[in-house]
Amino acid sequence: MAERHQVVVVGAGFGGLQLVNDLKGAPVAITLIDRKNHHLFQPLLYQVATTVLATSEIAWPIRHLYRNRPEVTTLMASVTGVDTAARTVTLMNGTVIGYDTLVLATGATHAYFGNDQWSGWAPGLKTLEDATIIRRRLLLAFEQAELAADPAAREALETFVIVGAGPTGVELAGMIAELAYRTLPTEFRHIDTRKARVVLIEAGPRILAGFSEELSLYAARALAALGVEVMTDTRVTDCQREGVQTSDGAIASRTIVWAAGVEASPAAAWLGAAADRAGRVKVEPDLSVPGLADVFVIGDTAAVFSEDGGPVPGIAPAAKQQGAFVARVIRARLAGQAPPARFRYRNRGSLATIGRHVAIIDFGRIRLKGWLAWWIWGIAHIYFLIGTRSRFAVAWSWLWIFLTNQQSARLITQRDPVRDDSD
Amino acid sequence: MAERHQVVVVGAGFGGLQLVNDLKGAPVAITLIDRKNHHLFQPLLYQVATTVLATSEIAWPIRHLYRNRPEVTTLMASVTGVDTAARTVTLMNGTVIGYDTLVLATGATHAYFGNDQWSGWAPGLKTLEDATIIRRRLLLAFEQAELAADPAAREALETFVIVGAGPTGVELAGMIAELAYRTLPTEFRHIDTRKARVVLIEAGPRILAGFSEELSLYAARALAALGVEVMTDTRVTDCQREGVQTSDGAIASRTIVWAAGVEASPAAAWLGAAADRAGRVKVEPDLSVPGLADVFVIGDTAAVFSEDGGPVPGIAPAAKQQGAFVARVIRARLAGQAPPARFRYRNRGSLATIGRHVAIIDFGRIRLKGWLAWWIWGIAHIYFLIGTRSRFAVAWSWLWIFLTNQQSARLITQRDPVRDDSD
Structure with a gap:
């Protein structure tokens, strides 16, 4: 043989x-x-960064997936x-x-377009480690604001800047707003987390440029209703320890997330x-x-x-x-047959969620928005998760938040390699 | 007022x-x-270290617990x-x-009894970060063994040493044996994880010295049945990158856990x-x-x-x-009343589990062992968790493992500050 x-x-x-x-x-x-030793369901990674889901709910050990395929060898x-x-x-x-x-x-x-030195102050969201760092900084900013005596320092701690208004940026901004304005207010005694600022900065003229203008406008209004400040036609010219410089002025912020390229x-x-x-x-x-x-x-x-x-x-x-x-x-x-000559992409639609109740879906001809789109989005994502267990776990997490308004994956763990002034 | x-x-x-x-x-x-920002249910921490539970299942944000107590201010x-x-x-x-x-x-x-330099090679288990590091090293050892060409290196990677045979050491050793001998064997192609060594080292004459001699002997037999090598009357004299030195000779090991003091x-x-x-x-x-x-x-x-x-x-x-x-x-x-003068401790019993099906309980007069003790242990621990959600989540994780023999919290994440030769 x-x-x-x-x-x-x-x-x-x-x-x-x-x-x-x-x-x-x-x-x-x-x-x-x-x-890595795991496959990651990246479309829900922003929910790990914003305390909705736990890391193990959207990642699976690769070799476990192929345990019954002896011809597959997995190497980390x-x-x-x-x-x-x-x-x-x-x-x-x-x-x-x-x-x-x-x-x-x-x-x-x-990509930081030639400004890799920004990465420490404005991490992107591609891996579970990225999500854990962003979650840590988000939660730690509120903790440090509760301790801060200086009003300016407190304001910078309660200002969250997201750079780039594609689906990831929009989804992050929406969930950070939900966290600050709906989940956390009853838990702090010295600060009012409802006064936190969530700023979404986009260099182009509108958010979600990949969607139709109508859906993009709808999403912008939905974000504004959640309390997010959307700045379009604004370029970020520097990211530093103290905040961002933009073509429209400086914003003092201790928590910047990069979703721009x-x-x-x-x-x-x-x-x-x-x-x-x-x-x-x-x-x-x-x-x-x-x-x-x-x-x-x-x-x-x-x-x-x-x-x-x-x-x-x-x-x-x-x-x-x-x-x-x-x-x-x-x-x-x-098999000695003629292979297909050309890959053909079939557009199955684009989706983005804004906060916990609204989504937009662009199927090309058909466009959906609002809570119905959110349900379709949710069911589709649960369907695409791997395995019964993860589907149950994510559905359960979402149901729990829906019923109680309480997000559970709110642990501050690990060290932060760059901004480690945690205590 | x-x-x-x-x-x-x-x-x-x-x-x-x-x-x-x-x-x-x-x-x-x-x-x-x-x-920290969280309360930790330490009695189940060993299950996070050994891939059974996720971190968020046994930890809760402290300020969330007191969100309805305005007179309580939480500070991290x-x-x-x-x-x-x-x-x-x-x-x-x-x-x-x-x-x-x-x-x-x-x-x-x-405590390393004056040998703090051992801590990098032999971490203890007190925090979620400790548990994540130990889990990372455990899983990475198998990954690197799958890649290793040199038989001696492979053997050291497949040798796991736990120092100290109190409840934590016994519980860790039992669960590592379950992982190596029952969960992982079908997933690797170059190594046979059933040949891994799990060594439990104890300086005293018997394991679980806090329990009766009969229960201690029972636990030792249960560990041996799982495949754990128990070395009593053995002192560890050095922990290094390459393994441990003991009063009974050297053991080459890339994964050492400290549960001794x-x-x-x-x-x-x-x-x-x-x-x-x-x-x-x-x-x-x-x-x-x-x-x-x-x-x-x-x-x-x-x-x-x-x-x-x-x-x-x-x-x-x-x-x-x-x-x-x-x-x-x-x-x-x-209230201007006479306060109680003396704290009186009520012994509610000591518990320890060995692997996934056996436990021992010492109530003083009544002693239990075997699967019935395991069920009492499991129900007691779920009862003592905080909140409906965690109880469901842990019960569900255990049920899933019981039904499928598959542990899900098997992600290798974060950097290892000491032993970071991961790729």
């Missing part, structure tokens, strides 16, 4: 997992490599390079792994392949790398265009469709 | 919370100070000193808080009061400090003796009884 076709998948996000799932039963051996490791001539991947500990087919699905990180992982550098300005690999219509038919790049690491020429958005459904597509290509090649 | 009697409570553990709870309705204003802050002449407590940020009655309930930390917090130094060898304040029979009738020390920070002259153990029920007692003293004094 010949050795099985070796598929190496780097990255266990939505794209990588969909690929491994869809290769079930194919005549391959799979090595799935990720820097960082990839340091790819040798496309020798067809090998090198890990940080020196291990070299050979591949017949390689799929890079390594995602993206936040992403940058692809270094897969292009590993391959020596051409990339766009955001670092995404320019792939062929079948998602392979030009000149490397056995190497695919999918998800946020790839610059993919839909048939009408527009870019495929960096969202979970797009990454999953790409993972499924590459699985079909691999299966067809191994 | 005269200003209310000011009670300052430092420490929101079992003793501090019981005190504040029992002062409900008394003519006092209470300031409750803790370094470190105390740096007490001025018993001026009757003030000083916080790290310089804030000075006056008291009429002061209660110190600041707990204990692990505790040391009181520095309350005695703040007060200039006499302390015993473990740093506990020698208190009067009514738990006040000699010469300071308005200062009380309770819980693990106090050296308290029961009527038969034996020391009151450093466990949750003892701390709670002391908190309740001091509340009665304060109430009586404020």
